[in-house]
Amino acid sequence: xxxxxxxxxxxxxxxxxxxxxxxxxxxxxxxxxxxxxxxxxxxxxxxxxxxxxxxxxxxxxxxxxxxxxxxxxxxxxxxxxxxxxxxxxxxxxxxxxxxxxxxxxxxxxxxxxxxxxxxxxxxxxxxxxxxxxxxxxxxxxxxxxxxxxxxxxxxxxxxxxxxxxxxxxxxxxxxxxxxxxxxxxxxxxxxxxxxxxxxxxxxxxxxxxxxxxxxxxxxxxxxxxxxxxxxxxxxxxxxxxxxxxxxxxxxxxxxxxxxxxxxxxxxxxxxxxxxxxxxxxxxxxxxxxxxxxxxxxxxxxxxxxxxxxxxxxxxxxxxxxxxxxxxxxxxxxxxxxxxxxxxxxxxxxxxxxxxxxxxxxxxxxxxxxxxxxxxxxxxxxxxxxxxxxxxx
Numbered sequence: 001x002x003x004x005x006x007x008x009x010x011x012x013x014x015x016x017x018x019x020x021x022x023x024x025x026x027x028x029x030x031x032x033x034x035x036x037x038x039x040x041x042x043x044x045x046x047x048x049x050x051x052x053x054x055x056x057x058x059x060x061x062x063x064x065x066x067x068x069x070x071x072x073x074x075x076x077x078x079x080x081x082x083x084x085x086x087x088x089x090x091x092x093x094x095x096x097x098x099x100x101x102x103x104x105x106x107x108x109x110x111x112x113x114x115x116x117x118x119x120x121x122x123x124x125x126x127x128x129x130x131x132x133x134x135x136x137x138x139x140x141x142x143x144x145x146x147x148x149x150x151x152x153x154x155x156x157x158x159x160x161x162x163x164x165x166x167x168x169x170x171x172x173x174x175x176x177x178x179x180x181x182x183x184x185x186x187x188x189x190x191x192x193x194x195x196x197x198x199x200x201x202x203x204x205x206x207x208x209x210x211x212x213x214x215x216x217x218x219x220x221x222x223x224x225x226x227x228x229x230x231x232x233x234x235x236x237x238x239x240x241x242x243x244x245x246x247x248x249x250x251x252x253x254x255x256x257x258x259x260x261x262x263x264x265x266x267x268x269x270x271x272x273x274x275x276x277x278x279x280x281x282x283x284x285x286x287x288x289x290x291x292x293x294x295x296x297x298x299x300x301x302x303x304x305x306x307x308x309x310x311x312x313x314x315x316x317x318x319x320x321x322x323x324x325x326x327x328x329x330x331x332x333x334x335x336x337x338x339x340x341x342x343x344x345x346x347x348x349x350x351x352x353x354x355x356x357x358x359x360x361x362x363x364x365x366x367x368x369x370x371x372x373x374x375x376x377x378x379x380x381x382x383x384x385x386x387x388x389x390x391x392x
Contacts, residue, residue, distance in 0.1 A: 011309055017294030018061045019312035025054035026315040030362065033141065033323050034355060037331050041338065042351065047206070050259035052251070053283060055144055056218055060287045061294075062148065063222020064229070066092075066155075067174070071230040074170050077392070080163045087390040088156040091381055096149065096316070098377045099369070101125070103320040104139055110325075111138075127212075133196075134207040141323045143210040150212050151219045171231065178223040185217035186281060193276045200272050202262065208276060221284035225291045240292030247289030254283045317366040317374055326365070330358040 032051060035044055070088070074080060104124055112118040121138040123129035127146040129136040136143050155177065162173040192214060197204040208214065229236045260266040261275055299305055311318070334354045341350060385391060 011299035011305075014299065014309075015065070015295055015297075016299040016305070016309070017297035018065060019299075019309050020297065021057050021061050021294065022315050023308045023311035025058045026318050027311065028052065028054040029141075029319065030322050030359070033327055034358070037327050038334070038351065041334065041347070047202070048259075048262050050255050052255055055215075056280065056283050057287055058144075059147070059215075059218040060222040060225070060284050060291070063151075063219035064225045064288075064291055065222075067178075067223040067226030068230060070156075070159075071174065071226060074159075080160050080170070081392065082160065083390045083392060085156045085160045086388070087385055089152065090385055090388070090390065092152040093149075094381045094384060095378050096145070096152075099316065099320060099374045100142070100145060102373060103325070104142075107139055107324055130210050131212045134210050136210065139324050141319070143212075144319075147212050147215050147219070151216055154216075155223075174223070174227055178220040178227065181220035181223070182217045182281075185214055185220075186277065189214050189277045189280075193273065197276070200276065205276060209280065215280060218280060218284045221281075221288050225288045229292070229295070236292050240296060243289040244293040247286045250286035250289070251283065254279065254286060311363075314363075314366045314370040314374075317370040318362060321366050321369060322362045326358060326362050330354055330361075 028051065032054070035042070035049070039045055074084070077084065104121075108118070108120060119138075121129070123135060124139055124142065127149045129138075130143045130146055131150070134143070158177050158180070159173055162168050162176060163170055166173075168176065192208060192211075193200070197208055257266070257271070258275065258279065261271045299309065334351070337350055337354070338347065341347060
């Protein structure tokens with residue numbers, strides 16, 4: 001049974017606590033998108049439910065893992081070279097871009113086939129669909145990928161410029177960059193609150209939260225965690241059990257405050273200002289406080305841990321396939337079935353069957369996509385680096 005969820009990797013070399021977060025995040029994204037698309041049939045607005053934000057979880061963990069690996073690598077170098085910057089970009093872009101472009105192009109062609117009109121979403125190809133304003137209309141869930149890709153580009157380039165041209169040491173450069181992200185993003189949040197989204201409606205907030213220049217600081221919170229873990233590891237290890245309850249209390253409190261605001265139980269000007277400006281700073285900080293404990297969690301050879309690891313490894317494929325492609329397909333199927341259901345009492349059963357089939361199909365096709373497309377391309381990174389002579 002374990003072999004079903006086994007992918008060739010070494011679990012002991014991974015931070016399994018982060019795999020738990022990644023797997024939980026992508027499954028939660030699936031549930032939220034299911035509720036979003038089926039709300040017209042179920043009468044549920046998932047924004048009104050007290051659900052955690054999976055994007056925050058993923059961004060903070062991603063920022064930590066990338067930042068921590070970066071610090072370990074640059075610590076061995078006398079100086080940061082253009083080759084290292086290029087190598088960083090190759091490692092990240094070959095991991096993410098080919099799968100994204102394959103899926104994006106497939107969807108463009110699929111929609112053109114059914115609409116008999118080819119509309120190429122150039123903004124999506126260059127990740128500017130939500131750079132400074134939300135123009136995301138196609139493959140909408142990939143606003144999160146746009147944030148990641150802009151981070152992948154700006155972080156190593158800024159690090160090279162600051163260390164090489166401003167002659168600031170690597171430790172201070174790393175700290176300076178994460179502070180730039182945090183300060184600039186939070187200043188822009190206040191500006192957008194007053195000048196770009198002056199009506200402060202909930203609908204405007206849902207667009208506000210998807211803009212790259214307003215959310216890249218969430219990844220920077222992960223960088224801050226990596227900075228503390230790497231340079232102040234004794235402090236990090238000594239306080240891992242102290243930070244955990246504080247992080248959980250703040251996070252649960254933040255979710256409850258969000259739920260109270262969206263349901264208008266707390267409908268004050270401060271609550272609206274907080275959710276536009278501070279919510280996506282406080283929530284990532286609370287997640288950061290949980291990272292020292294998460295980093296200590298070890299993989300165990302049982303079914304549950306194998307399934308979590310498997311879900312984590314194929315999470316990017318799941319994210320690319322589950323929404324605009326598969327979920328919309330199943331919405332069409334569901335709408336066609338519902339027309340022929342005479343007994344309203346049967347609707348919950350039909351909904352559950354469609355949901356179960358969608359979940360199974362998503363995992364099945366994501367496994368194929370990962371093993372046949374994503375993984376083979378990802379395994380080419382070292383060869384590309386050697387071919388481009390990017391090793392030091």
